[in-house]
Amino acid sequence: MxxxxxxxxxxxxxxxxxQIFENTxxxxxxxxxxxxxxxxxxxxGRYVISNYNEQREKAIVEKLKKVFGLYSLSLADEVNAxxxxxxxxxxxxxxxxxxxxxxxxADKNFQPGSMxxxxxxxxxxxxxxxxxxxxxYNPEMSIFVDIRLNGKAYIFDNVIKCQGGLPxxxxxxxxxxxxxxIDSPVAGYLMAKRGMTLDALHFHSYPYTSEQAKxxxxxxxxxxxxxxxxIRLHIVSFTRVQEEIHKHCKPEYMITIxxxxxxxxxxxxxxxxxxxxxxxxxxxxxxxxQTMQSMTVTGSVVKDxxxxxxxxxxxxxxIMKIAKEIDTYQTSILPYEDCCTVFLPKxxxxxxxxxxxxxxxxxxxVDELVCQCLQGEEIIDITK
Ligand code: ATP
Ligand code: MG
Numbered sequence: 405m406x407x408x409x410x411x412x413x414x415x416x417x418x419x420x421x422x423q424i425f426e427n428t429x430x431x432x433x434x435x436x437x438x439x440x441x442x443x444x445x446x447x448x449g450r451y452v453i454s455n456y457n458e459q460r461e462k463a464i465v466e467k468l469k470k471v472f473g474l475y476s477l478s479l480a481d482e483v484n485a486x487x488x489x490x491x492x493x494x495x496x497x498x499x500x501x502x503x504x505x506x507x508x509x510a511d512k513n514f515q516p517g518s519m520x521x522x523x524x525x526x527x528x529x530x531x532x533x534x535x536x537x538x539x540x541y542n543p544e545m546s547i548f549v550d551i552r553l554n555g556k557a558y559i560f561d562n563v564i565k566c567q568g569g570l571p572x573x574x575x576x577x578x579x580x581x582x583x584x585x586i587d588s589p590v591a592g593y594l595m596a597k598r599g600m601t602l603d604a605l606h607f608h609s610y611p612y613t614s615e616q617a618k619x620x621x622x623x624x625x626x627x628x629x630x631x632x633x634x635i636r637l638h639i640v641s642f643t644r645v646q647e648e649i650h651k652h653c654k655p656e657y658m659i660t661i662x663x664x665x666x667x668x669x670x671x672x673x674x675x676x677x678x679x680x681x682x683x684x685x686x687x688x689x690x691x692x693x694q695t696m697q698s699m700t701v702t703g704s705v706v707k708d709x710x711x712x713x714x715x716x717x718x719x720x721x722x723i724m725k726i727a728k729e730i731d732t733y734q735t736s737i738l739p740y741e742d743c744c745t746v747f748l749p750k751x752x753x754x755x756x757x758x759x760x761x762x763x764x765x766x767x768x769x770v771d772e773l774v775c776q777c778l779q780g781e782e783i784i785d786i787t788k
Contacts, residue, residue: 407452408456485557487521586732660702667706
């Protein structure tokens with residue numbers, strides 16, 4: 405019988421929590437395959453998907469490749485865990501080049517032992533494929549026989565890498581600061597990969613930024629949904645904040661103050677909706693607002709919520725690679741302006757200080773500006 409054999413990664417690290425993690429993972433797998441018909445079986449160390457429509461196999465595999473917590477999968481044949489049944493199936497393997505047989509026994513009662521059985525099965529392949537030969541070090545084809553504790557053995561020649569990470573929903577809920585750029589969708593993806601579900605917060609500066617810029621962010625959130633599940637997108641107008649800063653503060657401190665106000669708004673939303681972390685796409689040294697000093701001064705306005713910056717140590721190239729893999733890149737590079745590019749100063753400060761930032765903020769009614777941002781909050785629920 406044709407099946408898809410699923411392996412999960414770090415779950416074994418979780419001791420007593422293992423059950424909760426596994427249940428979350430299983431729920432997520434079933435949710436991801438919603439609309440497909442299939443049978444799901446859990447056995448020690450593996451999940452098995454069977455009785456699916458073979459014409460949907462490719463689509464099902466693509467869906468499973470998006471489930472965080474799954475480590476790899478194989479398209480396999482399931483037979484009874486008996487020598488004769490396994491030999492019969494291995495005798496059908498077609499191989500014209502070099503190969504190696506790998507036997508793994510979760511069921512240690514199965515006899516013969518792994519090495520001996522691999523050798524025996526190798527002889528079966530050789531006998532049925534005159535052009536084949538064994539290469540133990542660099543085989544062209546790997547034939548795996550995985551004997552499990554459910555009385556079944558799985559035979560396959562492929563191992564397809566999946567996302568890894570932890571099941572979505574097992575690491576709390578965070579607020580992603582989502583711009584229209586390349587980095588922040590990747591930051592959201594990376595946190596979700598560690599099991600965190602997400603809301604997103606976008607600041608726009610209409611009419612300085614266009615309606616298309618907002619649409620772009622909605623599209624990006626939609627693409628993230630494929631991996632992250634449903635996302636509640638909070639859209640907040642930043643126009644008045646920017647006008648006020650532009651009017652009253654030194655141009656070189658404009659971005660620092662903007663970011664501090666963004667952080668305060670994010671913190672308030674976290675409190676209001678019980679979210680446990682703020683996430684940004686910042687990367688050390690990428691631009692003036694992402695130097696260590698800049699991030700210290702902007703981060704310092706947030707007191708009770710951690711700020712996670714999963715891209716902090718990544719090169720732009722590496723961030724772009726992930727953006728392409730998760731299909732956000734092409735949308736991110738559309739040329740609509742972000743609110744950060746409105747009134748952009750020529751020489752933003754690279755090493756801002758707490759004192760000077762606070763000094764500039766004295767020219768503003770910061771609390772009132774934050775309050776206004778929150779009052780104008782628009783909510784869009786983005787679903788898959
Ligand atoms: P990105 O590619 O994510 O836009 P960036 O390299 O352009 O990042 P900045 O514009 O300095 O960098 O923004 C740094 C981070 O601040 C972003 O990754 C994002 O988390 C947040 N951010 C910037 N602009 C906005 C916005 N308009 N709305 C929400 N968050 C924003
Ligand atoms: Mg940006």
